[in-house]
Amino acid sequence: MASSSIVARGALPPGFENRLYDPAEALPRDELSALQLRRLQETVERAARVPSYREALGRAGVSAADIRSLDDLRRLPFTVKDDLRRNYPLGLLAVPREQVVRIHGSSGTTGRPTFVAYTRRDLDTWTGLVARFLVAGGLRPEHTVHVAFGYGLFTGGFGLHYGIERVGAAVVPAGGGNTPRHVRLIQDLGAQVLICTPSYALHIGEVAAAEGLRPDDLALRFGHFGGEPWTEELRQEIERSLGILAFNNYGLSEVIGPGVAGECGVREGMHVQEDHFIVECLDPKTLEPVPEGEVGELVITSLTKEATPVLRYRTRDLAALDRRPCPCGRTGVRMGRVVGRSDDMLIIRGVNVFPSQVEEALLRVDGTAPQYLIEVSRPGALDEVKVKVELRPGDLRDEMRQMIELKDRIDREIHAVTGIRMSIELVAPGALERSPGKARRVIDHRKAAVA
Numbered sequence: 546m547a548s549s550s551i552v553a554r555g556a557l558p559p560g561f562e563n564r565l566y567d568p569a570e571a572l573p574r575d576e577l578s579a580l581q582l583r584r585l586q587e588t589v590e591r592a593a594r595v596p597s598y599r600e601a602l603g604r605a606g607v608s609a610a611d612i613r614s615l616d617d618l619r620r621l622p623f624t625v626k627d628d629l630r631r632n633y634p635l636g637l638l639a640v641p642r643e644q645v646v647r648i649h650g651s652s653g654t655t656g657r658p659t660f661v662a663y664t665r666r667d668l669d670t671w672t673g674l675v676a677r678f679l680v681a682g683g684l685r686p687e688h689t690v691h692v693a694f695g696y697g698l699f700t701g702g703f704g705l706h707y708g709i710e711r712v713g714a715a716v717v718p719a720g721g722g723n724t725p726r727h728v729r730l731i732q733d734l735g736a737q738v739l740i741c742t743p744s745y746a747l748h749i750g751e752v753a754a755a756e757g758l759r760p761d762d763l764a765l766r767f768g769h770f771g772g773e774p775w776t777e778e779l780r781q782e783i784e785r786s787l788g789i790l791a792f793n794n795y796g797l798s799e800v801i802g803p804g805v806a807g808e809c810g811v812r813e814g815m816h817v818q819e820d821h822f823i824v825e826c827l828d829p830k831t832l833e834p835v836p837e838g839e840v841g842e843l844v845i846t847s848l849t850k851e852a853t854p855v856l857r858y859r860t861r862d863l864a865a866l867d868r869r870p871c872p873c874g875r876t877g878v879r880m881g882r883v884v885g886r887s888d889d890m891l892i893i894r895g896v897n898v899f900p901s902q903v904e905e906a907l908l909r910v911d912g913t914a915p916q917y918l919i920e921v922s923r924p925g926a927l928d929e930v931k932v933k934v935e936l937r938p939g940d941l942r943d944e945m946r947q948m949i950e951l952k953d954r955i956d957r958e959i960h961a962v963t964g965i966r967m968s969i970e971l972v973a974p975g976a977l978e979r980s981p982g983k984a985r986r987v988i989d990h991r992k993a994a995v996a
């Protein structure tokens with residue numbers, strides 16, 4: 546597909562075949578609610594086998610028998626990341642250890658890692674959920690899929706891998722790192738589908754272009770990207786540079802991994818797989834539901850997980866829910882893009898700023914690559930922010946005057962989006978570190994100073 550593949554969202558793209566992997570994706574809402582209630586009761590019963598959940602349920606004065614309607618969900622206690630840390634490594638296990646067949650974990654860049662366990666049935670469920678969003682986004686048995694996620698404790702590699710096999714497509718388990726090798730493999734094996742983080746997809750596009758490849762030189766047609774926040778502008782950039790349709794999928798290891806939600810061909814929000822998860826959208830301060838359609842913190846309860854079920858897990862991810870019916874026929878509520886995390890939010894001179902806002906501003910300015918690094922410090926009384934922005938290859942020949950104009954434009958756009966003035970530093974193409982996993986977009990020296 547050439548750059549003309551960029552199609553309007555809000556309807557199925559012409560020629561796109563909308564196929565369900567599992568009829569459960571289109572369950573009528575009343576049947577879905579009945580199924581959720583039954584599974585919620587089972588989950589509370591299962592969670593009560595875990596000492597830490599049992600105590601929390603006791604404190605809240607609620608047991609499985611008290612869950613008579615879905616509204617009773619709100620009587621359940623919340624679970625936070627610290628509960629997982631406190632029960633390190635596997636204190637939240639709800640099944641005997643011999644039933645565990647896999648353990649994954651978070652990277653643990655902030656504090657201890659947290660582990661999640663899977664029974665054989667959990668793996669089967671997970672694989673099916675991944676297969677669903679892949680099929681919703683065009684994957685078919687005849688495709689070859691290049692997986693550039695790391696294989697390891699991170700749920701991205703193995704999670705996607707087994708989902709692809711379940712669909713019957715051919716998987717190339719390329720793993721992380723060595724971008725020129727990825728480009729060569731994609732070319733030689735003729736993969737039609739690319740799977741990685743959105744920031745890494747962009748980098749694969751950069752490296753392919755630097756090697757003189759045009760989108761048409763690769764067979765790629767779709768990409769399924771997730772694992773980190775990204776913007777609509779970044780989607781367009783990836784679609785242009787690789788000549789593909791880009792789909793968004795969401796998940797987190799504490800809940801299961803990828804497969805919690807994914808886009809259909811309409812690509813206006815990700816269908817939450819509600820027969821396996823209940824999602825609430827709450828005000829992170831009051832913990833009350835936000836008005837319909839507004840951004841709030843997603844709080845997720847697993848409905849079928851055996852080994853490590855979660856009750857009302859506070860994801861810290863901020864997104865809105867859209868309950869309007871979708872033209873694709875799937876009945877799962879759609880979550881919008883994650884606009885940020887309540888704990889990744891930068892507070893700069895009292896103003897809340899998300900890295901995604903800076904990205905949005907940069908993508909409005911021609912001549913800059915969407916590779917950036919935000920450095921926050923407080924040398925005196927006031928916070929200062931420096932944004933390092935890479936120039937696109939070729940711009941180095943430009944006159945000094947044009948550089949100054951470019952800096953001015955970036956400054957204006959960032960100010961327009963965030964309301965904050967940041968100092969801008971233009972850096973050479975390729976100067977910022979690329980990551981095969983999740984991109985590092987922020988260095989907050991203020992935190993280092995406090996620690």
Ligand code: DLL
Binds near residue numbers: 772
């Ligand atoms: O990133 C699971 C995953 C792997 C999802 C591959 C999709 C694809 P964790 O490492 O536990 O798990 O990180 C979870 O990543 O709470 C979000 O903040 C962020 N995240 C994941 N997917 C998206 C997305 C995996 N599509 C954390 N958009 C989550 C925005 C995302 N943020």
